[in-house]
Amino acid sequence: xxxxxxxxxxxxxxxxxxxxxxxxxxxxxxxxxxxxxxxxxxxxxxxxxxxxxxxxxxxxxxxxxxxxxxxxxxxxxxxxxxxxxxxxxxxxxxxxxxxxxxxxxxxxxxxxxxxxxxxxxxxxxxxxxxxxxxxxxxxxxxxxxxxxxxxxxxxxxxxxxxxxxxxxxxxxxxxxxxxxxxxxxxxxxxxxxxxxxxxxxxxxxxxxxxxxxxxxxxxxxxxxxxxxxxxxxxxxxxxxxxxxxxxxxxxxxxxxxxxxxxxxxxxxxxxxxxxxxxx
Amino acid sequence: xxxxxxxxxxxxxxxxxxxxxxxxxxxxxxxxxxxxxxxxxxxxxxxxxxxxxxxxxxxxxxxxxxxxxxxxxxxxxxxxxxxxxxxxxxxxxxxxxxxxxxxxxxxxxxxxxxxxxxxxxxxxxxxxxxxxxxxxxxxxxxxxxxxxxxxxxxxxxxxxxxxxxxxxxxxxxxxxxxxxxxxxxxxxxxxxxxxxxxxxxxxxxxxxxxxxxxxxxxxxxxxxxxxxxxxxxxxxxxxxxxxxxxxxxxxxxxxxxxxxxxxxxxxxxxxxxxxxxxxxxxxxxxxxxxxxxxxxxxxxxxxxxxxxxxxxxxxxxxxxxxxxxxxxxxxxxxxxxxxxxxxxxxxxxxxxxxxxxxxxxxxxxxxxxxxxxxxxxxxxxxxxxxxxxxxxxxxxxxxx
Numbered sequence: 001x002x003x004x005x006x007x008x009x010x011x012x013x014x015x016x017x018x019x020x021x022x023x024x025x026x027x028x029x030x031x032x033x034x035x036x037x038x039x040x041x042x043x044x045x046x047x048x049x050x051x052x053x054x055x056x057x058x059x060x061x062x063x064x065x066x067x068x069x070x071x072x073x074x075x076x077x078x079x080x081x082x083x084x085x086x087x088x089x090x091x092x093x094x095x096x097x098x099x100x101x102x103x104x105x106x107x108x109x110x111x112x113x114x115x116x117x118x119x120x121x122x123x124x125x126x127x128x129x130x131x132x133x134x135x136x137x138x139x140x141x142x143x144x145x146x147x148x149x150x151x152x153x154x155x156x157x158x159x160x161x162x163x164x165x166x167x168x169x170x171x172x173x174x175x176x177x178x179x180x181x182x183x184x185x186x187x188x189x190x191x192x193x194x195x196x197x198x199x200x201x202x203x204x205x206x207x208x209x210x211x212x213x214x215x216x217x218x219x220x221x222x223x224x225x226x227x228x229x230x231x232x233x234x235x236x237x238x239x240x241x242x243x244x245x246x247x248x249x250x251x252x253x254x255x256x257x258x259x260x261x262x263x264x265x266x267x268x269x270x271x272x273x274x275x276x277x278x279x
Numbered sequence: 280x281x282x283x284x285x286x287x288x289x290x291x292x293x294x295x296x297x298x299x300x301x302x303x304x305x306x307x308x309x310x311x312x313x314x315x316x317x318x319x320x321x322x323x324x325x326x327x328x329x330x331x332x333x334x335x336x337x338x339x340x341x342x343x344x345x346x347x348x349x350x351x352x353x354x355x356x357x358x359x360x361x362x363x364x365x366x367x368x369x370x371x372x373x374x375x376x377x378x379x380x381x382x383x384x385x386x387x388x389x390x391x392x393x394x395x396x397x398x399x400x401x402x403x404x405x406x407x408x409x410x411x412x413x414x415x416x417x418x419x420x421x422x423x424x425x426x427x428x429x430x431x432x433x434x435x436x437x438x439x440x441x442x443x444x445x446x447x448x449x450x451x452x453x454x455x456x457x458x459x460x461x462x463x464x465x466x467x468x469x470x471x472x473x474x475x476x477x478x479x480x481x482x483x484x485x486x487x488x489x490x491x492x493x494x495x496x497x498x499x500x501x502x503x504x505x506x507x508x509x510x511x512x513x514x515x516x517x518x519x520x521x522x523x524x525x526x527x528x529x530x531x532x533x534x535x536x537x538x539x540x541x542x543x544x545x546x547x548x549x550x551x552x553x554x555x556x557x558x559x560x561x562x563x564x565x566x567x568x569x570x571x572x573x574x575x576x577x578x579x580x581x582x583x584x585x586x587x588x589x590x591x592x593x594x595x596x597x598x599x600x601x602x603x604x605x606x607x608x609x610x611x612x613x614x615x616x617x618x619x620x621x622x623x624x625x626x627x628x629x630x631x632x633x634x635x636x637x638x639x640x641x642x643x644x645x646x647x648x649x650x651x652x653x654x655x656x657x658x659x660x661x662x663x664x665x666x667x668x669x670x671x672x673x674x675x676x677x678x679x
Contacts, residue, residue, distance in 0.1 A: 185360055186399035190413040190464065191388035199418070204403045 022147040028147040036154045044096045067272035078261035087258045096234030097225045101160035130166040142231045156228030164220035171213025175206025213269040264274025287500045288334040293366035299322030301364045314433040326352045327524045337498040339513035350504045351526040358391040392461035396452045396473035400445040409443035413464035431463040453484035469501040563653045563662035576612035599658045603628040
């Protein structure tokens with residue numbers, strides 16, 4: 001009694017869609033790829049050009065000024081360990097990818113977040129898209145990235161941006177929507193235009209929430225940058241990936257610990273931005 | 280108050296329906312249905328129904344009603360924070376419901392500033408920056424708006440607090456900032472939405488008094504929303520009573536108290552503390568005797584004993600009140616052989632105007648319990664109030 005239900009060829013459709021896109025737009029994406037690669041190389045070279053102790057000093061100083069002596073000391077200890085384990089260069093490569101991916105993600109996410117906070121219709125479209133972006137297994141983004149951007153760091157950035165952008169959008173929208181209604185009413189009552197209301201009331205008041213979103217984005221970017229080693233991204237992920245292939249758990253943990261240190265520094269540092277802005 | 284006065288805002292046939300089929304609701308309303316039936320039949324809430332009233336130039340108009348009466352909706356219709364369903368609101372020849380977005384912005388900037396129940400101060404701005412907000416968005420230059428905002432902060436007694444953040448201030452002070460922000464704008468109408476309802480009773484009383492003084496000084500047209508009849512009676516030049524989105528009565532406080540339009544208003548008034556309506560005049564007794572400032576202590580003492588008094592008010596030749604002397608002091612002066620009493624006046628007696636509300640008198644009786652002097656504008660002694668008389672008068676009012 002089995003009824004023959006034809007299989008829905010969802011995968012084929014998506015592939016032909018992607019084929020069409022790569023066939024027609026790969027010129028553009030390759031162009032973007034080159035620009036991005038230049039950016040990555042530039043930042044990477046700059047960070048590599050600095051001597052290890054110099055960069056470490058700068059980061060420690062930043063941590064100290066923004067957060068406190070504890071984080072400053074923590075930064076020196078953590079980074080020294082990474083240096084000592086000979087993971088300095090991969091760490092810089094990962095940091096570069098995180099910084100660039102986060103910048104791109106934030107530049108896209110904040111305007112989108114603002115727009116979806118102000119327009120109910122856009123909100124209803126964007127939120128399911130974000131759910132989709134966040135729940136789709138991260139690896140899946142890596143596959144189409146290759147035909148568009150080729151193997152390497154740019155594809156990693158592409159996948160990372162998509163994966164890490166949702167919280168920044170969500171938190172921006174949330175922050176603006178959470179501005180108390182009576183403050184919006186007050187701004188309106190005095191005759192504020194939409195942009196005056198946005199820049200003088202809504203954005204300043206949502207800043208702590210927006211910063212929390214950016215913090216989340218950075219954390220997600222770091223986790224994705226590690227995974228992106230599978231499509232040839234440089235950095236700490238690559239060390240982990242090599243350790244897996246050679247079955248060397250010790251090397252794997254060393255690189256893993258370096259990721260944790262980097263994550264903690266980035267997290268504490270962005271959280272301290274949030275706090276200083278708040279007070 | 281009913282004589283012709285220049286009209287600042289003219290409201291005619293104003294209705295507001297909450298819901299997606301407003302016309303259907305208005306149709307039923309025109310057939311004579313009331314709010315609950317309309318809600319049941321159409322799911323639409325008739326917020327305001329066919330209101331007609333004027334706001335006169337320079338008056339303090341109180342709109343009062345219980346929650347759900349539509350008073351908050353009404354005040355928001357005036358500056359179109361809420362869009363109206365039908366009717367006109369005309370201010371200086373502009374009909375607010377039909378203005379374009381741009382005209383509306385301009386109209387709000389020029390005509391309306393608003394003070395909110397929960398202050399609605401911008402928490403990320405200092406007191407000074409809050410007060411400047413209205414000027415800032417109008418593009419007034421920095422120096423001028425700093426000065427203007429500073430002046431209005433001074434007017435509400437907040438000079439020296441310019442750099443504080445709102446969260447550092449008490450509720451009463453926060454609302455002063457709210458008021459300063461509204462005043463700085465120098466708009467032609469001040470809208471106050473339950474502005475004092477979130478304050479505790481004592482501060483509230485002070486703020487009412489200050490608002491009255493400000494209003495007296497600046498003659499600013501003010502629309503004040505409240506659910507508290509005491510407050511309405513205390514500050515309103517005129518009061519509009521709202522019920523279920525309709526006007527029940529418009530009148531001066533006296534008119535509303537003496538000629539309540541219907542049962543609803545009457546029930547409202549029953550709740551009014553009578554001590555606020557009765558004044559010193561009601562409890563005042565004629566003065567049995569006064570001393571003259573050029574009397575000797577012996578004469579004063581004799582006048583007291585003849586009339587069975589412990590103390591006596593002293594007046595000048597033209598019957599103006601100059602002081603009070605008690606029997607003890609006079610006796611001592613006699614023993615010491617002093618010739619006049621003008622150096623012996625007791626300073627801590629109280630004097631009030633005849634229209635001072637009775638509830639204020641209680642606090643004035645200090646432990647020595649001198650009678651309170653009731654004086655006219657020229658400090659002539661009209662009578663005295665003793666503690667017992669106040670209580671008796673209140674008891675009597677309670678019985679009626």
